[in-house]
Amino acid sequence: xxxxxxxxxxxxxxxxxxxxxxxxxxxxxxxxANRLQAMSAxxxxxxxxxxxxxxxxxxxxxxxxxxxxxxxxSPVLPIIFLTARxxxxxxxxxxxxxxxxxxxxxxxLAHLSARVNALFRRVDALRxxxxxxxxxxxxxxxxxxxxMQAQWDGKVVLLSLTEFWIVHALAHHPGHVRNRQQLxxxxxxxxxxxxITSHVKRIRRKFQGVDPQFDAVQTVYGMGYRWVE
Amino acid sequence: MSLRLKLLxxxxxxxxxxxxxxxxxREMESAxxxxxxxxxxxxxxxxxxxxxxxxxxxxxxxxxxxxxDTAALSKSGPYDLRPVALAAAPxxxxxxxxxxxxxxxxxxxxKDAAHRFGVLTGVYERVLxxxxxxxxxxxxxxxxxxxxxxxxxxxxxxxxxxxxPAGGERQVFVAASGPGAVTARYVESGEYGQQxxxxxxxxxxxxxxxxxxxxxxxxxxLSMLGAxxxxxxxxxxxxxxxxxxxxxxxxxxxxxxxxxxxASPDLTTYLAQFSQPGLRLAVTTPxxxxxxxxxxxxxxxxxxxxxxxxxxxYRRFVDQPGTQPPIEARVxxxxxxxxxxxxxxEVTQTPDRWLRLRDRALTRMxxxxxxxxxxxxxxxxxxAAWLALRLSRLRQASESALTRTGLVTSFPDTGARDELGDxxxxxxRLLGRLxxxxxxxxxxxxxxxxxxxxxxxxxxxSLENLEAEQVPSSARAYLDRARHGSERLNAIxxxxxxxxxxxxxxxxxxxxxxxxxxxxxxxxxxxxxxxPERRFSGELPAGPxxxxxAPDLVVQMLDKLIENAVDFSxxxxxxxxxxxxxxxxxxLEVENPGPPLPAGAPGHLFESLWQSRTGGDNRPHFGLGLxxxxxxxxxHGGSASAGDLPGGGGARFSVRLALTG
Numbered sequence: 109x110x111x112x113x114x115x116x117x118x119x120x121x122x123x124x125x126x127x128x129x130x131x132x133x134x135x136x137x138x139x140x141a142n143r144l145q146a147m148s149a150x151x152x153x154x155x156x157x158x159x160x161x162x163x164x165x166x167x168x169x170x171x172x173x174x175x176x177x178x179x180x181x182s183p184v185l186p187i188i189f190l191t192a193r194x195x196x197x198x199x200x201x202x203x204x205x206x207x208x209x210x211x212x213x214x215x216x217l218a219h220l221s222a223r224v225n226a227l228f229r230r231v232d233a234l235r236x237x238x239x240x241x242x243x244x245x246x247x248x249x250x251x252x253x254x255x256m257q258a259q260w261d262g263k264v265v266l267l268s269l270t271e272f273w274i275v276h277a278l279a280h281h282p283g284h285v286r287n288r289q290q291l292x293x294x295x296x297x298x299x300x301x302x303x304i305t306s307h308v309k310r311i312r313r314k315f316q317g318v319d320p321q322f323d324a325v326q327t328v329y330g331m332g333y334r335w336v337e
Numbered sequence: 338m339s340l341r342l343k344l345l346x347x348x349x350x351x352x353x354x355x356x357x358x359x360x361x362x363r364e365m366e367s368a369x370x371x372x373x374x375x376x377x378x379x380x381x382x383x384x385x386x387x388x389x390x391x392x393x394x395x396x397x398x399x400x401x402x403x404x405x406d407t408a409a410l411s412k413s414g415p416y417d418l419r420p421v422a423l424a425a426a427p428x429x430x431x432x433x434x435x436x437x438x439x440x441x442x443x444x445x446x447x448k449d450a451a452h453r454f455g456v457l458t459g460v461y462e463r464v465l466x467x468x469x470x471x472x473x474x475x476x477x478x479x480x481x482x483x484x485x486x487x488x489x490x491x492x493x494x495x496x497x498x499x500x501x502p503a504g505g506e507r508q509v510f511v512a513a514s515g516p517g518a519v520t521a522r523y524v525e526s527g528e529y530g531q532q533x534x535x536x537x538x539x540x541x542x543x544x545x546x547x548x549x550x551x552x553x554x555x556x557x558x559l560s561m562l563g564a565x566x567x568x569x570x571x572x573x574x575x576x577x578x579x580x581x582x583x584x585x586x587x588x589x590x591x592x593x594x595x596x597x598x599x600a601s602p603d604l605t606t607y608l609a610q611f612s613q614p615g616l617r618l619a620v621t622t623p624x625x626x627x628x629x630x631x632x633x634x635x636x637x638x639x640x641x642x643x644x645x646x647x648x649x650x651y652r653r654f655v656d657q658p659g660t661q662p663p664i665e666a667r668v669x670x671x672x673x674x675x676x677x678x679x680x681x682x683e684v685t686q687t688p689d690r691w692l693r694l695r696d697r698a699l700t701r702m703x704x705x706x707x708x709x710x711x712x713x714x715x716x717x718x719x720x721a722a723w724l725a726l727r728l729s730r731l732r733q734a735s736e737s738a739l740t741r742t743g744l745v746t747s748f749p750d751t752g753a754r755d756e757l758g759d760x761x762x763x764x765x766r767l768l769g770r771l772x773x774x775x776x777x778x779x780x781x782x783x784x785x786x787x788x789x790x791x792x793x794x795x796x797x798x799s800l801e802n803l804e805a806e807q808v809p810s811s812a813r814a815y816l817d818r819a820r821h822g823s824e825r826l827n828a829i830x831x832x833x834x835x836x837x838x839x840x841x842x843x844x845x846x847x848x849x850x851x852x853x854x855x856x857x858x859x860x861x862x863x864x865x866x867x868x869p870e871r872r873f874s875g876e877l878p879a880g881p882x883x884x885x886x887a888p889d890l891v892v893q894m895l896d897k898l899i900e901n902a903v904d905f906s907x908x909x910x911x912x913x914x915x916x917x918x919x920x921x922x923x924x925l926e927v928e929n930p931g932p933p934l935p936a937g938a939p940g941h942l943f944e945s946l947w948q949s950r951t952g953g954d955n956r957p958h959f960g961l962g963l964x965x966x967x968x969x970x971x972x973h974g975g976s977a978s979a980g981d982l983p984g985g986g987g988a989r990f991s992v993r994l995a996l997t998g
Binding site for chain 1: 787791793795797798799827841856859860863888889893895
C-alpha cells in the first residue's frame with residue numbers, strides 16, 4: 109500500500125507540482141487548499157506524512173493551527189512545514205509545535221524528496237527494534253541514524269531533521285572543520301550564513317538544555333564549525 | 338557673514354538717526370540765529386524809535402522849542418570831554434592818587450609850551466568829578482581876604498562854563514587864596530549894577546600846588562549840567578596881572594565850546610528796563626563814543642542752567658570748532674525832524690541764548706535717537722541670536738536626520754507660527770515622508786524576496802518536474818538554462834533578504850566576552866583559502882583585545898568588509914586587515930588597493946541600498962553589505978567609516994568597536 113502524503117497549500121501551481129513530484133516518487137498524494145478541507149479529510153483518515161504551508165488562504169497562521177490539531181491526532185505523524193516565510197521566529201514556532209522540519213520554498217524538489225524519504229525511514233525504524241549498527245557513538249553523544257534520534261548522556265535531544273543532519277555531519281568526523289556549504293549539502297538544504305548560524309545556535313541550545321556544560325560544537329571563525337570531543 | 342552680524346549691521350544703520358539729528362540741529366541753529374537776528378533788529382529798531390529826538394537823554398540837552406543844534410551836539414569836537422566811570426568817589430583833597438592813572442583819558446589844552454593844563458573828568462553816582470592839572474611856572478593865589486572880584490587881588494583862577502539843563506549858559510569860577518578846600522562862585526549882577534560873587538556851594542573841591550603848577554579837584558552835580566561844558570584857566574604870573582586865558586571856553590564871553598560827552602543817567606535807567614540776561618544795549622554817538630551801556634552779556638547763567646556734560650559732549654559733534662560770535666544789531670537814532678543822526682543804538686546778544694535753546698532740543702533729540710538706536714541694535718542682535726539659534730537647531734536636526742537613518746520623531750520649532758516654523762514643519766513632513774520611504778525601501782528587499790519566492794517556487798518546481806519527464810535532448814539545453822536562471826534568481830532572493838535576517842540576528846544576539854585577536858586571526862586565515870587570488874596581510878596586536886558582543890556577527894561584518902575589498906581590488910593584490918587600539922575602542926581596518934571611493938559617497942556608503950560602485954563580478958549587489966557592517970558596528974556600540982588611502986590608489990574601511998572596561 110502506497111504511503112499517503114497530504115499537501116496543504118493554497119497556491120495551486122505549487123501544490124500540483126509537489127503532488128506530481130511525490131506521485132512520481134510512488135506516493136499517494138492528497139492536496140488541500142485550506143485548513144478546514146484538510147481537517148475534515150484528516151478526521152476521516154490520517155495521512156502518513158503532511159506537508160503544510162503556514163499561511164492558508166484567509167488564515168495567515170492557519171498552518172500552525174493545523175499542525176497543532178494534527179499533532180493532537182497523532183504524536184508520531186511526520187509533519188513538514190514548507191513556507192515562503194523564512195523568519196527565525198516562524199521556524200522556532202513551527203518546530204515548537206512538534207513539526208519535524210521547517211523548510212523554505214526555495215528548497216529543491218530533490219531535497220524535499222530526500223527529507224520525505226528520510227522521515228518515512230524514521231517512521232519505519234521506530235516500528236522496528238533498535239539495531240546497534242545504526243548507532244554513531246561520539247563520547248556522550250549517540251546518534252541513531254535510522255531513527256534520526258540524538259542522545260546525550262543517554263538523554264534524548266529532540267532535533268529537527270535539518271538539525272540532526274548537521275549534527276551528524278559534524279560528529280561523523282570529529283575535529284574536522286565543516287564549512288557551511290558542506291553542512292548544507294549534508295542537510296539537503298540551501299541556506300544563507302545567518303540561517304546556518306541560527307541552526308547551529310539552536311542545536312547548541314538544545315544540547316545545553318540537557319547538559320548546560322555542552323561545548324562540543326565549536327565555531328571556527330571564517331571557516332565553519334567542528335565537533336570536539 | 339553670519340545672520341547675526343548682518344542684522345547687527347542693519348541695526349547700526351539706525352545710527353543715521355542721531356546723525357540726521359545733528360544735521361537738523363545745525364540747520365535749526367542757523368535758522369534760529371537768523372530769527373534771533375531779525376528779532377534783535379526789530380527790538381533795536383523799536384528802541385531807537387523810542388529814543389528819537391531824545392537829546393535830553395542822550396546829551397542832557399533841552400528838547401523844547403529853544404532846542405540846541407542837534408547836529409552840533411552829535412558831532413564830536415576838540416573841546417568835548419568824555420568822563421570816565423569812577424569806581425568810587427574821589428576824596429576832594431587835591432591829590433590825584435584816587436583817580437585812574439591812565440594818561441589817555443586826560444584832555445589837554447595849551448596856550449603855549451609853558452602854559453597847558455589837563456582835565457580828567459569822571460562820573461560817580463550822578464556827580465561829575467574834575468581833576469585839573471595846570472602847568473604853571475608861577476602859580477599865584479588870590480590875595481587873602483580880598484574880594485574875589487577885586488582886580489588887584491586876583492591870582493590864578495579856573496572857570497567852568499556849562500549849559501544848564503534848560504540850555505542857558507552859566508559860568509562859575511574857582512579861586513583860592515592858598516592850598517585847601519575851595520568852593521565855586523558865580524558872578525551876579527546886583528540890584529544896582531554892581532557885580533557880586535555869589536557862592537555856588539554845589540560845586541566845590543580842593544586846590545593843591547604841584548611841582549610844575551597846581552592841581553584842582555572839583556565836584557559838580559550832574560543835575561546842574563546840560564550838554565555844553567568847558568574849562569578855562571586864567572593864568573596870571575603876578576597877582577592882579579593881565580590873565581592869560583586858555584581852555585575850552587570862548588575867551589571873550591566864556592561860552593561853551595565843547596560838550597560833555599555823557600548821556601543823562603536816565604538813559605541808563607531807560608535802557609535798563611529793556612535789559613535781559615545775555616543782552617547788551619549800548620547808545621553811542623555817531624562817532625562811536627559810548628554814551629550809555631547796559632551790559633548783561635555775562636549773565637547768561639540766568640537764562641538756563643548750565644548744559645549737562647552729555648550736552649557739551651553732543652555739542653562737540655554738532656558745532657564747528659571755535660566760539661560762536663554774538664549777534665549784533667546797529668540802528669541809528671535820529672533827531673525829531675529825522676534829519677540828523679544823533680546817535681546809534683547797538684544791541685548785542687550772546688550766542689548762548691539760542692545755543693542753549695538748541696542744546697536742550699539737541700540733547701533731547703540725541704538722547705532719544707541714541708536710545709532708539711541702542712534699543713534697535715540690541716533688539717536686532719537678540720532677534721538675530723534667537724533666529725540663529727533656531728536655524729542652527731533646525732540645521733542640526735536636519736543633519737542628524739539625514740546622516741542617521743534613525744527615525745526623527747520630534748523636529749524642533751514645529752510649533753512656531755512664523756515662516757521658520759513653516760520651514761520646520763515642512764522639513765518635518767518631508768523627513769517623515771523620507772523616513773516612511775526609506776523604511777519602505779529598507780523592507781522592500783525583504784518584502785520583494787518574500788513575494789517573489791512563491792512564483793519562483795512555482796517555476797523551479799515546474800522545471801524539476803519537467804526534468805523528470807521525457808524531454809527531447811534538443812530541449813534539454815533550454816531546460817538547463819531555465820534552471821540556472823532560476824537558481825540565480827534564488828541567489829538574488831537570498832541576498833535581498835540578508836539585511837532583514839541580520840537585523841533579526843542582531844535582535845536575538847547574545848552578548849559574550851571574547852578576544853578579538855584570535856577571532857580575526859582565524860578569519861584572515863580562512864580568507865586566504867577562500868580567496869586564493871588575493872593576498873591577505875593581518876596586522877594584529879600582541880595582547881588580547883576583549884570585547885563584549887557577538888563573535889558571529891563580528892566575523893560576518895568582517896566577511897562583508899573582505900567581500901567588498903575583494904570586489905574592488907585587482908587579482909593578486911594584497912588586502913590588509915589591521916586591528917588597532919584606541920582609547921575605549923578597538924579599530925578594525927580593511928585596506929584594499931583599487932579605485933578610490935566615489936566623491937561624496939563616504940557618508941552614504943553605509944546606508945541601506947546604496948550602490949554607487951560596480952563590482953567586478955556578476956554577484957548581485959544591493960548595497961546591503963556595508964549596511965550590514967554598520968548595523969553590526971552599531972550593535973557593538975561603534976561606528977563605521979570609509980576613506981581613500983593616503984596617496985590614493987585604494988580605499989580603507991574602518992570600524993570602531995567599543996571596548997569593555
